[in-house]
Amino acid sequence: MREKDISRLLTDEYAERILVATQASPRSVQEISDKFDIPIAACYRKIHELESAGFLRCAEIVTTPKGKTMKLYRSLLRSAHLVYEEGVFRVKFEFDYDKDINGKWIELNAARTP
Numbered sequence: 001m002r003e004k005d006i007s008r009l010l011t012d013e014y015a016e017r018i019l020v021a022t023q024a025s026p027r028s029v030q031e032i033s034d035k036f037d038i039p040i041a042a043c044y045r046k047i048h049e050l051e052s053a054g055f056l057r058c059a060e061i062v063t064t065p066k067g068k069t070m071k072l073y074r075s076l077l078r079s080a081h082l083v084y085e086e087g088v089f090r091v092k093f094e095f096d097y098d099k100d101i102n103g104k105w106i107e108l109n110a111a112r113t114p
Helices: 003-010 013-021 029-035 040-053
Strands: 056-063 069-075 077-085 088-095 105-107
Antiparallel strands (some): 088 105
């Protein structure tokens, strides 16, 4: 994942709400949209971005009483630490699985000038 993408996800209000909503238990897109005041189209779009970035995954697929299938999503992010030192923002993520950036500091503004 590129530094710009990480920075954008960290500052996105909907992404934050979705990660909080799915931390304790898996939830459907509709439930996230309703309970956390996210427009449904934006919720689907942001869930897709978070899933592609490895922050979220489909935990299970359930069948509704009407016979439709529904995905339930769960956050994979345990913690995120953001620091600003000497003009540089860095972030360190801890995930529930082995990911290449797990536990490593990543500079968010790599194009800095001396």
